[in-house]
Amino acid sequence: MPKDGGIGASTKRREDVRFLTGNGRYTDDINLRGQAYVFFLRSDVAHGKLTNVDTSAAEGMDGVVKIFTGKDFEGVGSIPCGWQVTDKHGQPMQEPGHPVLAQGKVRHVGEPIAAVVAETLGQARDAAEAIVLDIEELPAVINMKDAVKDGATKVHDDLTSNLCYDWGFVEENKDAVNKAFEEAAHVTTLELVNNRLVANPMEPRVAVGDYNRSDGEHTLYTTSQNPHVIRLLMGAFVLGIPEHKLRVVAPDVGGGFGTKIFHYQEEAFCTFAAKACNRPVKWTSSRSEAFMSDAHGRDHVTKIELALDAENNFKAIRTDTYANMGAYLSTFAPSVPTWLHGILMAGNYKTPLIYVNVKAVFTNTVPVDAYRGAGRPEATYQLERLVDKAAHELGVDPIKLRRQNFITEFPYATPVAVEYDTGDYVATMDKLEEMSDLAGFAARRKESEAKGKLRGFGVNCYIEACGIAPSNLVGQLGARAGLYESATVRVNATGGLVVMTGSHSHGQGHETAFPQVIAEMIGIDASMVEIVHGDTARTPMGMGTYGSRSIAVGGSAMVRATEKIIAKAKKIASHLLEASESDIELKDGAFSVAGTDKSVAWGDVTLAAYVPHNYPLEDIEPGLEETAFYDPSNFTYPSGAYACEVELDPETGQVTIERFSAADDFGNIINPMIVSGQVHGGLAQGIGQALMENCTYDSDGQLLSASYMDYAMPRASDVPFYDVDHSCQTPCTHNPLGVKGCGEAGAIGSPPAVVNAVLDAMRSGGKDVAHIDMPVTPSRVWAAMQG
Amino acid sequence: MTQVKMTVNGKTASGDVEGRTLLAQFLRDDQGLTGTHVGCDTSQCGACVVHVNGQAVKACTMLAIEADGATVDTIEGQANADGSLNVIQQAFQDHHGLQCGFCTPGMVMSAAALLKDNPKPTEAEVRHYLDGNICRCTGYHNIVKAIMAASGQDVSAIAAE
Numbered sequence: 001m002p003k004d005g006g007i008g009a010s011t012k013r014r015e016d017v018r019f020l021t022g023n024g025r026y027t028d029d030i031n032l033r034g035q036a037y038v039f040f041l042r043s044d045v046a047h048g049k050l051t052n053v054d055t056s057a058a059e060g061m062d063g064v065v066k067i068f069t070g071k072d073f074e075g076v077g078s079i080p081c082g083w084q085v086t087d088k089h090g091q092p093m094q095e096p097g098h099p100v101l102a103q104g105k106v107r108h109v110g111e112p113i114a115a116v117v118a119e120t121l122g123q124a125r126d127a128a129e130a131i132v133l134d135i136e137e138l139p140a141v142i143n144m145k146d147a148v149k150d151g152a153t154k155v156h157d158d159l160t161s162n163l164c165y166d167w168g169f170v171e172e173n174k175d176a177v178n179k180a181f182e183e184a185a186h187v188t189t190l191e192l193v194n195n196r197l198v199a200n201p202m203e204p205r206v207a208v209g210d211y212n213r214s215d216g217e218h219t220l221y222t223t224s225q226n227p228h229v230i231r232l233l234m235g236a237f238v239l240g241i242p243e244h245k246l247r248v249v250a251p252d253v254g255g256g257f258g259t260k261i262f263h264y265q266e267e268a269f270c271t272f273a274a275k276a277c278n279r280p281v282k283w284t285s286s287r288s289e290a291f292m293s294d295a296h297g298r299d300h301v302t303k304i305e306l307a308l309d310a311e312n313n314f315k316a317i318r319t320d321t322y323a324n325m326g327a328y329l330s331t332f333a334p335s336v337p338t339w340l341h342g343i344l345m346a347g348n349y350k351t352p353l354i355y356v357n358v359k360a361v362f363t364n365t366v367p368v369d370a371y372r373g374a375g376r377p378e379a380t381y382q383l384e385r386l387v388d389k390a391a392h393e394l395g396v397d398p399i400k401l402r403r404q405n406f407i408t409e410f411p412y413a414t415p416v417a418v419e420y421d422t423g424d425y426v427a428t429m430d431k432l433e434e435m436s437d438l439a440g441f442a443a444r445r446k447e448s449e450a451k452g453k454l455r456g457f458g459v460n461c462y463i464e465a466c467g468i469a470p471s472n473l474v475g476q477l478g479a480r481a482g483l484y485e486s487a488t489v490r491v492n493a494t495g496g497l498v499v500m501t502g503s504h505s506h507g508q509g510h511e512t513a514f515p516q517v518i519a520e521m522i523g524i525d526a527s528m529v530e531i532v533h534g535d536t537a538r539t540p541m542g543m544g545t546y547g548s549r550s551i552a553v554g555g556s557a558m559v560r561a562t563e564k565i566i567a568k569a570k571k572i573a574s575h576l577l578e579a580s581e582s583d584i585e586l587k588d589g590a591f592s593v594a595g596t597d598k599s600v601a602w603g604d605v606t607l608a609a610y611v612p613h614n615y616p617l618e619d620i621e622p623g624l625e626e627t628a629f630y631d632p633s634n635f636t637y638p639s640g641a642y643a644c645e646v647e648l649d650p651e652t653g654q655v656t657i658e659r660f661s662a663a664d665d666f667g668n669i670i671n672p673m674i675v676s677g678q679v680h681g682g683l684a685q686g687i688g689q690a691l692m693e694n695c696t697y698d699s700d701g702q703l704l705s706a707s708y709m710d711y712a713m714p715r716a717s718d719v720p721f722y723d724v725d726h727s728c729q730t731p732c733t734h735n736p737l738g739v740k741g742c743g744e745a746g747a748i749g750s751p752p753a754v755v756n757a758v759l760d761a762m763r764s765g766g767k768d769v770a771h772i773d774m775p776v777t778p779s780r781v782w783a784a785m786q787g
Numbered sequence: 788m789t790q791v792k793m794t795v796n797g798k799t800a801s802g803d804v805e806g807r808t809l810l811a812q813f814l815r816d817d818q819g820l821t822g823t824h825v826g827c828d829t830s831q832c833g834a835c836v837v838h839v840n841g842q843a844v845k846a847c848t849m850l851a852i853e854a855d856g857a858t859v860d861t862i863e864g865q866a867n868a869d870g871s872l873n874v875i876q877q878a879f880q881d882h883h884g885l886q887c888g889f890c891t892p893g894m895v896m897s898a899a900a901l902l903k904d905n906p907k908p909t910e911a912e913v914r915h916y917l918d919g920n921i922c923r924c925t926g927y928h929n930i931v932k933a934i935m936a937a938s939g940q941d942v943s944a945i946a947a948e
Contacts, residue, residue, distance in 0.1 A: 016888070017880070018888075019885055019892075020876040020879055020880060020888075020891060020895060021862065021863065022820065022821070022822015022861065022862035022892055023863075024822070024888050024889075026821075026889065028815075028824075029821035031816075122805065200923055201887070202834060202887065202889040202921065202922065202924075203826065203889040204826065252887075252888065253887065254824070254887045254888065254890075255887040255923050287827035287828050287829065506887055507886035507887030507888070508886070509886070673883050674883070677883045677886060677925060680925055680926035680927075680928040681886065681923070681924045681925055681926045682926070684925075684927065685923070685926075707827070707828070708827050708921070709829050709831065713831075713923070715927075716914040716918070716920075716931060717911075717914040717915055717918060719927055719928075721910075721931070722928055746926070
């Protein structure tokens with residue numbers, strides 16, 4: 001292993017130094033000469049006809065540069081949706097327009113209506129207060145089941161109804177599934193809500209638009225997980241700017257969790273306004289704005305059923321889900337309840353027949369899109385709550401029921417279109433039982449009871465699908481994008497390397513982990529490798545970071561490019577060593593001739609590539625720079641088993657997490673320290689969903705949880721030290737690193753374990769409650785205990 | 788506009804501010820000290836914590852004119868004189884106590900204030916003290932561990948890396 005860390009080393013993160021000293025460069029830290037500030041006037045009603053926007057009083061106010069309304073964007077493109085789902089009748093989903101600034105109607109609280117550009121933010125805000133809006137309020141549709149009733153008020157007048165699509169998967173299996181339910185020895189049914197969440201990366205969104213009149217080039221600095229995707233969507237579909245005249249930079253980004261994947265109106269506005277005002281225009285979201293303009297997550301209402309035979313084998317699963325789209329289709333919204341959810345419904349179990357129905361619904365709420373896990377937490381939650389409920393109805397041990405139905409042979413083709421390449425669900429469950437000290441639980445429960453508390457133990461399994469691919473398949477499924485990743489590896493004359501990756505790091509530690517891979521491949525120090533990301537002018541076209549894809553897809557592209565580098569370097573070395581290319585070996589940063597003591601150092605070969613005096617110019621070009629685009633042949637399938645132990649105060653309904661154990665199989669691991677950190681963060685988000693977080697609207701469409709005083713973010717005292725393990729490793733068979741991805745597992749795998757543990761605790765107190773919806777707040781627990 | 792003058796990280800800093808200018812804005816926009824971050828508008832998240840006359844303060848909750856004449860310390864002034872990370876900063880790196888880095892300046896400044904008042908906090912005391920600092924990335928595990936390590940306590944028994 002290279003001395004400062006190759007594959008498998010918990011190398012300390014190099015990016016930390018700038019973050020710890022206040023030297024990070026986040027988008028809001030960028031201030032351009034002559035910059036003006038924009039403040040958006042947003043709708044304070046959920047649904048209404050916008051009859052007039054009177055800016056006359058505001059126009060002449062101090063510092064006002066220009067005021068924009070929907071009229072200024074007539075003829076400008078609609079914010080596009082990147083995924084078209086086909087419904088169960090073979091028809092495309094209903095796809096409404098999505099204006100940059102409201103056109104004639106407002107459809108959710110927070111929708112931007114007008115934008116004031118002024119010399120200072122304070123002046124912009126002052127002027128916005130002087131704009132007079134005439135809005136004829138209309139009834140709001142908030143509840144999904146009400147929204148799809150006949151005669152419901154339509155969110156979009158030009159659509160036939162509020163139903164975006166009615167999706168059936170796999171439609172051909174439906175009759176066989178129904179038959180299996182008729183023949184079942186036992187059927188377990190569960191209705192549940194997957195609560196609406198707000199991703200809440202700590203850095204609010206920011207956009208700075210700039211326009212250079214001398215060359216006609218636009219630059220957008222933005223808080224994005226995928227600058228190339230923004231460049232393509234905004235350039236081609238909204239503003240009509242060719243890609244060679246549009247640069248998108250996402251510098252240090254303070255967390256994303258999905259919500260910074262999407263293309264937002266504010267990005268298009270700042271790019272547009274910078275040209276219109278002929279000066280840079282900056283927008284910085286406040287947290288209050290973030291709550292009503294960042295895409296929300298989850299918000300599914302589901303009925304799920306499990307058919308079992310007399311031996312407790314799973315025979316069929318049937319689900320019926322309503323998925324909230326909000327008022328407009330955010331970039332990848334249609335894919336979340338369908339292709340990121342339906343294909344996960346087999347979970348870890350060999351259930352032969354599955355049918356998933358999803359009705360996606362428009363409501364007068366903020367658009368809903370991918371949030372950490374995106375569809376997979378929703379699938380896992382319903383399945384793992386269902387299996388637990390079945391176990392209790394049948395009087396069997398929940399772990400035993402899971403083990404009995406585990407998939408044990410790989411590859412395994414599920415009835416929901418995907419094929420798991422590897423996994424070992426028995427191994428992770430064995431590991432979990434050991435880590436969680438299941439054997440000692442009874443004693444711990446007694447201790448809690450001695451204090452007047454109840455104690456519960458809950459488990460769940462999960463399967464994830466990361467690195468969604470290949471592009472040709474996802475294209476058939478409706479994706480309007482490829483899902484490859486790219487890397488350019490540039491070797492400098494003196495031997496150092498720069499990797500320009502299409503992946504983006506917003507907390508994942510790519511600047512540390514990616515060099516570990518190259519260090520291992522070449523046998524040089526990781527400090528010789530620098531990672532460049534987040535700038536369309538400096539990196540090849542890439543799809544960015546989401547869906548736990550960076551190392552599995554972006555890392556694979558980097559490996560492929562590095563393999564090309566090594567192949568070429570071997571040719572140069574064979575020339576320098578006057579030996580056959582097939583005899584050249586690369587080890588510890590030197591090329592040697594097999595079976596001899598002849599060798600040439602890495603740096604001598606790289607120098608020869610750029611100073612090609614003694615060089616086979618007739619056979620190969622000078623230079624050492626290669627690019628690879630990697631398009632995976634399949635998803636990767638991380639899996640694991642999680643256990644939660646809670647203490648419940650029956651007097652108050654307060655639940656505390658006493659222990660949380662996570663046994664994950666991520667395949668091979670590059671940096672265990674970073675992997676553990678990813679799991680920790682996901683667990684806190686999953687525990688937050690299970691116990692605390694809830695994004696709520698009243699029946700008029702007013703957002704009730706629009707600040708940290710109303711939306712319960714997990715604090716340090718709400719979570720325990722976690723026990724995480726990733727020693728169970730079944731490497732991915734179809735990518736060169738054997739890696740699977742770890743970014744979302746914690747958030748996917750933890751909510752059901754928490755809820756299962758709470759119900760176990762309640763049962764131990766004599767309350768056999770079939771289900772309790774998240775967030776499991778003290779009031780809900782207390783009410784259930786009284787009921 | 789009112790002129791304010793204060794000592795920031797040992798140097799004199801002055802500027803003209805509006806009455807409504809927050810200390811966080813003054814530090815970021817007037818002084819170019821962008822290490823102090825603003826993550827919310829209700830004084831909950833703590834990304835903007837600085838020290839004013841030695842006390843931890845949320846710089847989004849204090850007007851710049853209120854800090855006139857004060858001694859202000861920010862994340863930019865925390866490293867050792869030779870530029871190396873101080874004990875708390877080093878512990879955050881050693882224990883992976885940060886991911887995206889956005890909450891980190893506030894976390895480090897809060898941790899410094901905690902350890903000044905309570906040099907050997909228990910796990911519960913650390914968690915309680917961090918009530919005003921939200922992190923969305925780390926799940927707090929490695930932040931709590933780093934702060935305990937920075938206080939000189941043995942954290943080797945705490946699970947995982």
